[in-house]
Amino acid sequence: MLRRVDKAMRGLSTRWFGAVLIMTFGLPGCARSPATKPPPPPVPFKTVMTVKQLMNALVVPTSDVVFDVAGEAPQSNDGWLTVARNAMSLAESGNLLMLPGRTPDAFAPDSKEWTQQSLALIEAAMLAVTAADAKNVNKMSEAGDAIYAVCESCHRRFMPHPR
Numbered sequence: 001m002l003r004r005v006d007k008a009m010r011g012l013s014t015r016w017f018g019a020v021l022i023m024t025f026g027l028p029g030c031a032r033s034p035a036t037k038p039p040p041p042p043v044p045f046k047t048v049m050t051v052k053q054l055m056n057a058l059v060v061p062t063s064d065v066v067f068d069v070a071g072e073a074p075q076s077n078d079g080w081l082t083v084a085r086n087a088m089s090l091a092e093s094g095n096l097l098m099l100p101g102r103t104p105d106a107f108a109p110d111s112k113e114w115t116q117q118s119l120a121l122i123e124a125a126m127l128a129v130t131a132a133d134a135k136n137v138n139k140m141s142e143a144g145d146a147i148y149a150v151c152e153s154c155h156r157r158f159m160p161h162p163r
């Protein structure tokens with residue numbers, strides 16, 4: 001007798017468990033209820049630099065530090081750390097390039113391509129971060145080549161007067 005009640009209870013609780021699962025996650029295949037969290041409000045960007053200023057203030061000096069490793073490798077851990085930090089700043093500048101308000105129509109009639117170029121800069125600069133972390137001069141110069149290729153391809157496409 002006791003065993004039967006026990007069994008029945010277990011069956012009940014399994015069914016309950018199933019019901020709770022469905023209530024929590026919905027039936028598989030059903031659309032999520034619209035009552036889920038609303039999207040967060042957009043972040044109010046306040047861009048400061050023009051693209052040209054961003055090039056001169058951040059992209060050029062940080063990439064120079066990366067390019068310089070091919071000529072003279074850092075001699076200390078601190079030196080490599082400086083290179084890694086510059087490579088990270090260069091990578092982050094790819095995000096700055098993509099910020100709304102940064103890309104005037106003159107540069108980015110096709111903003112999809114602008115986004116691609118900016119993402120490519122991030123990817124190439126992250127190769128340099130990895131190489132600097134590994135203190136690997138060969139990988140560093142490969143990363144430098146990859147970065148330079150992105151500078152060139154974006155300029156070819158978007159610079160008003162290609163030089």
Ligand code: HEC
Pocket residue numbers: 051052055056059060063097107114117118121147148150151152154155158159160
């Ligand atoms: C996403 C596109 C993009 C990428 C990537 C990019 N640039 Fe530029 N860069 C531009 C544009 C657009 C201009 C023209 C800005 C203007 O004239 O107002 C420019 C201008 C410049 C200038 C000229 C600045 C001046 O004062 O006239 C230099 C130097 C420069 N970039 C260096 C670099 C280097 C080095 C890299 C790679 C590490 C790079 N850029 C990557 C878009 C890019």
